[in-house]
Structures are given as C-alpha cells and as structure tokens.
Amino acid sequence: MTNTALITGASRGLGLALARALGAAGWRLVLTARGAEDLDRAAAELGATAIAGDVTDPAHVARLAAAAPSLDLLVNNASDLGVTPLPHLADHPLEAFRGLLETNVTAPLALIQATLPALRASGGSIVNVTSDAATGAYEGWGGYGATKAALEQLSNVLAAEEPGLRVWWVDPGEMNTRMLADAVGAHEAAGAADPAKVAAALYDLVSSRPASGKVSLH
Incomplete structure (x- = not known):
C-alpha cells in the first residue's frame, strides 16, 4: 500500500525538498x-496533489483533510x-504577534485535529518543524521564537496524549531559504545549510520512525 504524506509550506525550501525525497521513494503527496x-x-514535477491556500483558513484545512482520507505523515x-x-519585543506590533501565533501555532493544531482520525487509523507520524x-x-x-516554543510544547503534550502515533518536533537548523534571507540578508543566508541536505536527514527520521520527541538536524 502506498504511503501518503501531507506537507504544508511545500512550494519551496525544506517543504519542497522533503516532498522530493518522499516522492522519489514512492509516497503519494498532498502539498x-x-x-x-x-x-x-x-506538484507537476512530483505528480502530487496541489491545494493552494492559507493554513489559517478553516475551510482550507478542511479541504486538506478531505484530500487525504488515508494519511501516514503530516508535516x-x-x-x-x-x-x-x-x-x-519592546517594539513588536501586537497585531503582528497575534498573526504569528495564528500561523505558527493555531494552524498546525487545527490541521492535526482535522487529520487525527486518518493518522490514528494508520498509526502514522507528525512532524512539527520548529527552530532553535x-x-x-x-x-x-522573540516573537517568532515564542511561537516555536509554543509549538514544541504542543508537540510534547500531543506525544503523551497520542501514544499510538510518532510525534517529532524538529529543529532543522539554519537553511538557505527565502525566510532566512528575509531575516538576516541574502549574503548571510547563502552560508546556511542546503535544504536538500536537511530534507535527507528528515527523510531518514521519517523512515526509521524513532520514538516521539524533539529532534535536532544540525
């Protein structure tokens, strides 16, 4: 039976690199x-199902869950x-911080809730990508880091509550991505790790299925 993975943020960077690694191994992909x-x-490159949208939109989350009624991996x-x-932090706009919480914490939890029935049925795995x-x-x-700290604790509790699943909260380290370039500048970002190399390590994690927990890939 073909394994199915649902990956958010899959159009570039780590998400796309992991999709390529899984696709090469024969996984069905919903991106x-x-x-x-x-x-x-x-999606055209990988023969995947593409569903564009914002993960903070409940209707979009419902569409994603419906596209993967059988699911082995949520990323x-x-x-x-x-x-x-x-x-x-003294100058961080509070409205922007609320938006960060919605995207980086609430949206992952919403997608977990929507896909848990399928993941429980398969004894599947969840990868929540975090940060040092x-x-x-x-x-x-501080703003971004606080949301990732919340995501880590959410993952920690989820692992305790769902012993039939594998739940990993994964710190990939700095990667040469558009997000890092936006934060530190393109020149500094160019010296960071290639997302494809990080994705290879993440693929090994998914394949070997160690116990739930925090994982550092750097």
Whole structure:
C-alpha cells in the first residue's frame, strides 16, 4: 500500500525538498502553500496533489483533510517570520504577534485535529518543524521564537496524549531559504545549510520512525 504524506509550506525550501525525497521513494503527496504558481510547479514535477491556500483558513484545512482520507505523515512546515527587520519585543506590533501565533501555532493544531482520525487509523507520524529560536535568546527573534516554543510544547503534550502515533518536533537548523534571507540578508543566508541536505536527514527520521520527541538536524 502506498504511503501518503501531507506537507504544508511545500512550494519551496525544506517543504519542497522533503516532498522530493518522499516522492522519489514512492509516497503519494498532498502539498499546500499560499503561492499557487510555485505550488503547481512543484506538484507537476512530483505528480502530487496541489491545494493552494492559507493554513489559517478553516475551510482550507478542511479541504486538506478531505484530500487525504488515508494519511501516514503530516508535516507542519508552513511558518511565518512576521515583521522584518525583526523587531525587539519592546517594539513588536501586537497585531503582528497575534498573526504569528495564528500561523505558527493555531494552524498546525487545527490541521492535526482535522487529520487525527486518518493518522490514528494508520498509526502514522507528525512532524512539527520548529527552530532553535524556541529556546535561544536571540535578539529580534522573540516573537517568532515564542511561537516555536509554543509549538514544541504542543508537540510534547500531543506525544503523551497520542501514544499510538510518532510525534517529532524538529529543529532543522539554519537553511538557505527565502525566510532566512528575509531575516538576516541574502549574503548571510547563502552560508546556511542546503535544504536538500536537511530534507535527507528528515527523510531518514521519517523512515526509521524513532520514538516521539524533539529532534535536532544540525
């Protein structure tokens, strides 16, 4: 039986690289991202199902769950950096922070809730992509880091509540992505890890299915 994976933020960066690795291994893929053009290009390359939309939209979450009635792997990779240049907490716009919480914490939980019946049926796995900003005191990263800390604790509790699943909260380290370039500049981002190499390590994690827990890929 073919395994099925649902990946958010799949049109570029780590999400696309992981989709390529899973696709090469014969997985069926349901991919989502906000940008329809890039997502359609990725889906055409991989023979995947593309459903463009915003993960904070409940109707979109429902469409994603309906597209994967049989599901073995959920990857919550979509994330928002927030205001750039990254502000100190004293100056962080509260409305922007609320938006970060919605995208980086509430949306992953909504998709988990929507897909849990299928994941329980398969004894499947969940990957929540986090960051070392969840624990490190990096100036300017307080808003984003707070959301990733919340996602880590959500994952930790979920693992305890769903012992039949594998739940991993994964810190991929710095990668040469558009998000990192927006945060630190293209020159500095160019020295970070290739998302394809990180995706290879993440694929090994998914394939070997160790016990639930926090995983660092750097």
